[in-house]
Each structure stands twice: as C-alpha cells, then as structure tokens.
Amino acid sequence: MQSGVDRVSLASGAALLVLGVLLLLEQEGTLDLGFNLLTALVAAALGTILLISGLSDD
C-alpha cells in the first residue's frame, strides 16, 4: 500500500486535462485554434510529461 502523491502522474494528468479541455472547446467552436496551435498544444503537453518524468528519475 503506497501513500503520497506520484508527481509525474499528477503533472501528466493535469497537462492532459488542459489539452482535453482546449480540444473540447475547439471542437465546440468556442475556440478556433487551427492546426499549428493544436500541434503546439500537443507538443507542449507531451514535452511537459516527458520532462517531468525524466527529472523525477534524478
């Protein structure tokens, strides 16, 4: 039984949550992001997850 918070999972979940919300808003037409910005968002989410995951191994 492990206690405490897994920081990598927490940050990854938050990044994916933000990405999902933005994609949902874009899908509903609330936001008009375009392909370039969507790609940037996906890259940012992926980069954040990888960076935090890698730093957690130090």
Next chain:
Amino acid sequence: MAEATQAATRLIRDRERGLIAGVCAGVARRLGIDPLLVRVVSVVLAVATGGIGAVAYLVLWVALPEGTAAVAAERGRRSALGVRRGGWRVAAGAGFLTLSLLLVLRELGLWWSDAVVWPFMLAAAGAALLWRQSRLSARPVDEPAEAPAPGRPTTARRARTPLTDLYRGGFGVALVVGAALLFLSANDALGEVRDAAFAAIVAVLALALILAPFLWRLGRNLAAERAERIRSQERAELAAHLHDSVLQTLTLMQKCAGDPREVATLARRQERELRSWLFGGGSMSDDGTLGAALRRVAAEVEDAHGVAIDVVAVGDRPLDASGEALIAAAREALTNAAKFAGDAGPVAVYCEASAERAQVFIRDRGPGFDLDAVPGDRRGVRDSIIARMKRNGGEARVRSVRGEGTEIELEIEAQVAT
C-alpha cells in the same frame, strides 16, 4: 548466474522501459545501448521507408516475448553502471517544448524561416541533456536525490562511473553541435567552412594512420615496463625478507653449531616464520581460532625449552571460553612434556576441532610417570590440567607407561563455560 546472463542477452520486449510496446527498449537492451538511439533510428527508418519500418515494429511487437525477470536483471546491471533512463525523456521533453514554442511564435507571426525548427529542437534537447548531466556530476555519488518511493529500489542507482558521465555529456554536446551545423547548413553558411573542415579531417586521419604503429608500440612498451617494474619490486621484497630472516638465522646457527638443541630451536622458529610469511595464514599472530592459539602456544613452549613440537590440526573453530581453558591445559601438558621428555624426541600434538567439540592429544616418548605416585605438592597435572578441564565442563585423560611415554587427551564441548 548463467540464467541471469542468458536473460540479459535474450531479445525481448522491455515493457518497463518501453514507450509503446517496448520493442526499441528491448533491442537496445540486447545491443547494450541507449534506447533513445534505437528509437531515433526506428523513426528515421519508418519515415525513410515510407511506413515499412512501422510495419516491422508491429511485427516485432507481436513476435517478441515480453520480458520481466530478464528486464529486472538487466535493470540491476544498468543501475550498477549508473545508466539512467530519465536522460532521454528530459531531452525529448525539452525538444517538444521548444517545438511548441516555435509553433506558437510562428502562429503569432514572429518567424523568419522553417529551417530553424530542427536545429532549435536538437539544440534544446542537447542543452537539456548537458544541464541534467552537470547537475548529476555536481552531486556526490552517494547522495540520494530524493526520498525513495515505497517499493522502489534505489540502492544501486547512485553508482555512477566517469564513463557514463562522459557518455551522457558527449551525447548532449553532439546534439548541440549537430544543431549548430544543421542551422548553418540550412542558412547556406557552411559552404566556406566545409572545405576547410574536410581538409582538417583528412589531415587528422592521415596523421592518425602515421602515428598509430608508434602509439601502439609505445603502449605495449609501457605495459611491459610496468610488468617488469612490478616483478622487480617483488624480487626486491623477497630478497629483503630472506636477508632479514633466513640469512640472519643461518648466521646464528653457525655461531651455535656446537649446541644441537639451540640449532634445532632456531631452525624450527625460522621454519614457522617462513611458512607463515609464504602462505599468509597469519596463524602466528592471530589467536582468533583454536588452531591458531594452539600453534602459538606450541611455538612459545618450543622456544622456551628448545624442544621440537609438531602440531597437526584438523578442523578449527573460533576461540571461546572453553577453548581458552583447553589451550591453557594444553600449554601445561606441553611444558611438562618439554621439561621431562624433551630429550626423547619431538613432542606430537594432534588437534581435532569442530563446532561442537574439540580434542587435543599431546604425546611424548619420555620416561613416563605414575600419576598416583606424584607427590601431593606437585599440582601441575592435577590442578592445571585435570581440574581445569573439569571446571570448564571438559575432561582430561592421562595415559602414561614407564619407559614408553605419555599421552594426555583433552576433550571439551564448545561454549560450555562462559
């Protein structure tokens, strides 16, 4: 050991270190290289072959077995080598974040060329690797980076070698340099440098080819010289020891050649010392075991009375309280044998010890004696041997025949007396 070796070299899917199915990680584990390299090559192949590489990945996904124990064994080996798997994630994360930033800038109109995307991404990844490596290098090797999560083994992760530091740092430098070259090439600024760089590379290669035989011979000569120096030191050490011990003893023996007992004592003392030095048992100075203590006592009695004492010990055990009582009784028996039977030849000592019990037999070929006829004021055998052994839970038996010799048997259980 054989299973671990076999497991470490078997091609499997390494799910624990894999991103998708562990195919690249498994191949990297099999080749003994960083998974990042295999992933980069796989992506390049997948793009260059128009998707055939991706199909090959799927085939390997299905064909390769998933590893568990083998992966654990390999993880242990790599951890011992100090290879961390977080490095490529930091580099890739920095690269993706840079890509994201560039795309946003491009969307905002702050842009001048698409050719800078790859150089910037590579430079960011290399800089992240270097930054992370500098942090790890600055940290003491045995310092824990963070409290280990429950259930996560971290003991071997702190082991780091200069080779892995160099590998990580070199990879980061290569990324940054590659990014700079890519940037220059994309902006047509590499044309003038290319010729000079090519000429320099050719010159360096030619120089290496010229000097290679000399350097190779120099290395071999240095190795041979080092081996010869070690051999010379060993010879000098041996000569010094022989001079200080054996030659000195031989000189003493020449001086007292008229006294056979003194000569025999000197010879046996030298023999013990030489055996101890040659075989490195340390038995003459370390009384940690029953056998060592018995040999020391025999040597002391031999030196004190000039009587040869042959010790044969079978088995051994740590010297506890009962063993000390046994040794004290044996010393008394040896002293008696040396005093009263020293002229009849060497005294034989046989010791048999195990974890449960110990037996010592001391036999001489002296005139023998009748224990009941020994005067009451002579307490050596009765008190120092028989009574001492009884007090410590052991037993002493004296067998003596007039004109034939005496045998004293000492027997005691381990840890009876405390």
